[in-house]
Amino acid sequence: MILSKNDFLKARDFILTNARMIERRLFEFHFANGDMNGVFHAVYAYRNPDGGFGHGMEPDTASPESQPLFSIMALETLDEVGCLTKEIILKDFMPYFESITTEKGGVPWMFKPKSDYPCEGHFKTVKEWAALSTTAPLLGFLEKYDIDIPWMKKAEEFVWSEFERIKDTHVFCYLCVPRWLTFLRYTKSQDEAKKTINDLRNWISNNGTIYEDKTDEGWGLYGKPHSLNYAPSSESILYSLFSKKTIESDIEELINRQKEDGRWGTWYGISEGTKLEWAGIQTLWVLKVLKNYGRIEK
Template structure:
């Protein structure tokens, strides 16, 4: 339903309120979001990643406000903050709902990929609360610790950039962004084999996974020829029924859910680059 509401928002004059209602259907009494918001787990309990996703979606459609962040999101995030000052990526599901194996063994320690975007959103909305001080120390320490690890995960990189764009420490941010650019262009990170079934999916990124529009911080990494070539290949990979598939999914049903997510992503990319006829 979230993807359907987002499709309406971007392509059919839908409202941000419709997106908000779809997102909040996944919200739990503790303020976190669960219930299989990402198809890899149908477990109902709140997850940090799903709660970050909810925050990002509301920001994306212009529905998020300072009041919503402070009243609806921060109590949950503060309740799961670790001693290091960050929030975990995921918790191991406590129920017997289907889930991918990697969720059953996930490390429940603080993560850069969730803490950084949360801090970025707080800075964007001019919020200043005590929680942020230790969290920011954690984020800078994590950048130094992991360096080029996970650079292949374009979802992580985009979330890091949310923080780097809005942090007050722009000197550090610029140096970190320059490092990210250097690491992304290391041979083997970008998947150049367009015939690979995993091309453009997790672990095998192409240019558009990083440069989602010409306004992207990372757009300058790629030539116009590369961008155009990858756009053409995205169009070529559309299935006859209109979808873009992934290899993700623990069942036929969740594979369809992932296809919906991937299809929305592809359509937004094509729209960003003016490849969809009005």
């Protein structure tokens, strides 16, 4: 099954008329031969004087305050389009990350807002301790771009200890697992990495992580992942975890879930505007997955 040209154009038009500038520039990059510089400038619009990224880079908050997670998202986006460099990481990112590193050597996931800007409730109750899902990808990018700085030693010790501590308790989070894999792909400790990847495969396979109920409107959203959340392309580390039949079935279901206005929706959003922003993020994600699998009509 493929997404028809007409339905692709409907998705394009939804993004261009409803999504944020960053999704519009990413769409242009991936589907219209866009320049990576447009993405670079869209990302840096979220940057603060302290070097961190804020301003609702994830639309669950309207606060301008810097958040570690948003700064990781900025790194991921720059890497996605090929404009991340060793110099950018060291100059524009590491001073912020080093300034918020905890005594354990890791970077927190998020901070509680100091402002009264609108935000989802989970921002107000967040635990501000060091987290695997921010520290691991940061280390992964440092390794990928051949960076060796003293900060990395204690951070890596923290990451391995966190893998051992949390085990399978968070594998349901398809936003976190790819960030762990960024580290596991690039770390020099490949023997340990291969063991951890094998553990991840077993945990995802054996504890009911994959959500089977395709009649549920929440299928594929947070807490209810499908195969494509873990294997968004055939090049994904976890791709071989799933049968061809499962991948095909999930692609078909994903295509069928497109709305009449071209979007793929979510339940996320603190306002009507941010609901559209989340839909823009989700729609772009689906289009990238379908492109990866060659499922968009030429």
